[in-house]
Amino acid sequence: MTNRIDTRLADLRKQGRAAFVTFLMAGDPDPATSLAIVEALPEAGADIIEIGMPFTDPMADGPAIQAAGLRALKGGMTLRKTLDLVRGFRAGDDHTPIVLMGYYNPIYIYGVETFLADAKAAGVDGLIIVDLPPEEDEELCLPAMAAGLNFIRLATPTTDDKRLPAVLANTSGFVYYVSITGITGAAAANAARVGEAVARIKRHTRLPVCVGFGIRTPDAARDIAGAADGAVVGTALVEALAKSLDAGSRATPATVKAVADLTASLAQGVRAAARAAG
Amino acid sequence: MTIQKPNSFRSGPDERGHFGMFGGRFVAETLMPLILDLEKAYAEAKADPAFQREMNGYLKDYVGRPSPLYFAQRLTEHLGGAKIYLKREELNHTGSHKVNNVLGQIMVARRMGKQRIIAETGAGQHGVATATLCARFGLDCVVYMGAVDVARQEPNVIRMEMLGAKVVPVQSGTRTLKDAMNEALRDWVTNVHDTFYCIGTVAGPHPYPMMVRDFQSIIGVETRAQMQEAEGRLPDSLIACIGGGSNAMGLFHPFLDDPSVEIFGVEAAGHGLDKLHAASLTGGRPGVLHGNRTYLLMDADGQIQDAHSISAGLDYPGIGPEHSWLHETGRVTYLSATDEEALSAFQLLSRLEGIIPALESAHAIARVIDLAPKRPKDHLMVVNLSGRGDKDVPQVGDILKSRKTT
Numbered sequence: 130m131t132n133r134i135d136t137r138l139a140d141l142r143k144q145g146r147a148a149f150v151t152f153l154m155a156g157d158p159d160p161a162t163s164l165a166i167v168e169a170l171p172e173a174g175a176d177i178i179e180i181g182m183p184f185t186d187p188m189a190d191g192p193a194i195q196a197a198g199l200r201a202l203k204g205g206m207t208l209r210k211t212l213d214l215v216r217g218f219r220a221g222d223d224h225t226p227i228v229l230m231g232y233y234n235p236i237y238i239y240g241v242e243t244f245l246a247d248a249k250a251a252g253v254d255g256l257i258i259v260d261l262p263p264e265e266d267e268e269l270c271l272p273a274m275a276a277g278l279n280f281i282r283l284a285t286p287t288t289d290d291k292r293l294p295a296v297l298a299n300t301s302g303f304v305y306y307v308s309i310t311g312i313t314g315a316a317a318a319n320a321a322r323v324g325e326a327v328a329r330i331k332r333h334t335r336l337p338v339c340v341g342f343g344i345r346t347p348d349a350a351r352d353i354a355g356a357a358d359g360a361v362v363g364t365a366l367v368e369a370l371a372k373s374l375d376a377g378s379r380a381t382p383a384t385v386k387a388v389a390d391l392t393a394s395l396a397q398g399v400r401a402a403a404r405a406a407g
Numbered sequence: 408m409t410i411q412k413p414n415s416f417r418s419g420p421d422e423r424g425h426f427g428m429f430g431g432r433f434v435a436e437t438l439m440p441l442i443l444d445l446e447k448a449y450a451e452a453k454a455d456p457a458f459q460r461e462m463n464g465y466l467k468d469y470v471g472r473p474s475p476l477y478f479a480q481r482l483t484e485h486l487g488g489a490k491i492y493l494k495r496e497e498l499n500h501t502g503s504h505k506v507n508n509v510l511g512q513i514m515v516a517r518r519m520g521k522q523r524i525i526a527e528t529g530a531g532q533h534g535v536a537t538a539t540l541c542a543r544f545g546l547d548c549v550v551y552m553g554a555v556d557v558a559r560q561e562p563n564v565i566r567m568e569m570l571g572a573k574v575v576p577v578q579s580g581t582r583t584l585k586d587a588m589n590e591a592l593r594d595w596v597t598n599v600h601d602t603f604y605c606i607g608t609v610a611g612p613h614p615y616p617m618m619v620r621d622f623q624s625i626i627g628v629e630t631r632a633q634m635q636e637a638e639g640r641l642p643d644s645l646i647a648c649i650g651g652g653s654n655a656m657g658l659f660h661p662f663l664d665d666p667s668v669e670i671f672g673v674e675a676a677g678h679g680l681d682k683l684h685a686a687s688l689t690g691g692r693p694g695v696l697h698g699n700r701t702y703l704l705m706d707a708d709g710q711i712q713d714a715h716s717i718s719a720g721l722d723y724p725g726i727g728p729e730h731s732w733l734h735e736t737g738r739v740t741y742l743s744a745t746d747e748e749a750l751s752a753f754q755l756l757s758r759l760e761g762i763i764p765a766l767e768s769a770h771a772i773a774r775v776i777d778l779a780p781k782r783p784k785d786h787l788m789v790v791n792l793s794g795r796g797d798k799d800v801p802q803v804g805d806i807l808k809s810r811k812t813t
């Protein structure tokens with residue numbers, strides 16, 4: 130079964146360039162603006178769209194993404210509405226892959242089987258769940274793969290060679306390499322070290338490796354894109370969004386454009402990369 | 408749904424850290440290798456007689472164990488029923504049961520060669536115990552504490568700083584214990600190479616709930632022997648307050664397979680169970696947070712709800728996974744006590760026995776006040792006095808003063 134993620138990454142490989150992956154929080158700062166932003170992303174150069182599922186207790190996220198989640202929740206966002214957002218986007222775009230990223234509890238409470246069916250029907254392609262390591266694969270990973278969704282695994286600098294086979298065993302779509310030990314938005318990724326890590330992971334898998342956490346600028350995006358199959362940017366986009374809001378954290382006429390403009394310049398960085406990863 | 412009764416209530420968790428459906432290891436991949444290392448290091452320590460010997464030495468001469476099992480004569484006479492014994496954990500060095508667990512974890516951290524210790528704290532008792540043992544062993548110590556708790560438990564903040572710890576007030580979320588734990592986890596993910604996370608209760612990912620329980624079980628082990636000596640038999644009932652559930656689990660665990668012993672846990676009912684409270688078993692349902700599956704207070708979307716309790720140490724929207732299992736299997740009965748009931752019990756124990764309890768422990772006393780009169784005079788009831796109330800004196804003093812003037 131081919132899916133949008135495999136198709137998109139194979140196309141980009143043929144074009145000889147890395148993927149640009151964006152992350153923004155669903156419903157930030159309100160559902161309508163959030164849909165307008167997501168709709169603007171492909172045109173601005175996003176190849177794959179990650180959408181955060183807001184959660185009250187995001188243990189792996191820094192202040193910017195924590196605040197984005199709280200803005201969304203305050204605006205009434207729920208997991209059901211996150212799926213509505215995906216459905217809304219799919220009405221106008223049937224090609225750009227959508228990956229939902231977040232924490233397990235809202236999915237567990239929604240009901241795993243119902244969630245997987247609803248997510249698939251809404252047009253979701255993959256899931257990244259921060260607090261589900263391979264040790265808990267029976268919870269969601271195996272049911273998600275059975276339902277035809279990609280379950281994308283996080284590999285980190287602490288995932289050593291001994292552990293990599295377990296981490297890569299039940300995974301599909303791509304591998305998300307977390308380039309720093311830390312929370313989102315903290316340190317800056319070092320391209321040389323990232324290159325070594327990507328090579329190490331590729332000795333264990335044929336899946337593409339995308340790299341995220343700590344990429345903030347077009348130059349950094351270019352460097353990382355030169356060392357991997359894709360570069361993920363989240364915090365920088367979320368911060369650009371936050372900066373465009375009014376004093377009451379409401380969207381302004383500048384909000385969608387602020388995110389689209391930064392997306393475009395980061396995408397240029399990615400496209401400028403000399404392709405290294407094979 | 409009927410829950411299968413196990414042959415023993417003391418055999419959990421399984422090798423994946425499950426107590427029935429509860430527990431597990433729901434953590435970010437960055438932490439997973441370390442958690443597996445910790446599991447191994449703890450298993451080795453547990454099997455090492457030298458580790459046990461060293462720990463017993465510190466428990467005796469540094470912590471001051473065994474803690475007395477004290478017959479509360481005036482409280483017993485006042486209530487007119489069961490014979491009430493207090494397990495005096497408040498007499499431990501640093502003033503609560505928390506030190507039992509911290510000593511054990513710090514010794515494991517030393518075996519693992521970790522030089523930097525982080526902790527979350529609510530009431531500050533776990534933070535104080537951690538700061539104390541870090542001072543004793545020359546380790547760096549950072550304690551995360553919700554900004555709300557920093558304000559209401561100021562004496563403990565001052566103590567931690569005197570002991571050389573860095574106290575970080577947490578401004579995110581509800582600014583209480585749950586957010587302190589989030590922030591500690593964020594620190595841990597960032598500094599995983601040199602940092603040991605000393606969790607203060609029977610929660611978190613496996614092996615923490617088991618390890619903390621083991622270190623706290625000394626409470627119940629001593630109680631068994633002391634009651635045998637005082638009365639020549641087992642107690643008839645046990646009662647303890649529950650935040651995450653470590654003082655309760657420490658008292659309960661050695662008695663779980665003695666069917667004659669009735670066991671009660673007391674959660675914080677805050678303003679009342681129909682208002683803001685912290686009673687996860689009574690008012691919550693199973694979910695996943697902070698590394699394990701357990702009962703949580705949350706909304707229909709799975710978002711964690713604000714807890715409330717007058718006592719910072721109980722102000723947490725979850726509970727250790729083993730308690731969730733003991734609740735579903737029916738082995739332990741979980742009750743609750745409101746802020747007001749705890750305040751009354753706080754004053755009653757102070758006046759009748761000359762013991763000012765921690766507000767946390769006062770929740771257990773509050774349920775003794777209505778359980779004891781309904782039991783016969785030869786019923787032996789043990790209450791875990793998990794901590795002393797020094798830290799609460801300013802807060803309770805302010806509340807009582809404001810009531811006099813209005």
Ligand SMILES: Cc1ncc(COP(=O)(O)O)c(C=O)c1O
Pocket residue numbers: 503504529530531532533607608609648649650651652653654655719720721765767768793794795
């Ligand atoms: C004196 C005292 N008792 C009880 C608790 C609650 O924790 P646990 O339920 O883990 O015993 C605390 C926590 O801060 C405490 O300080």
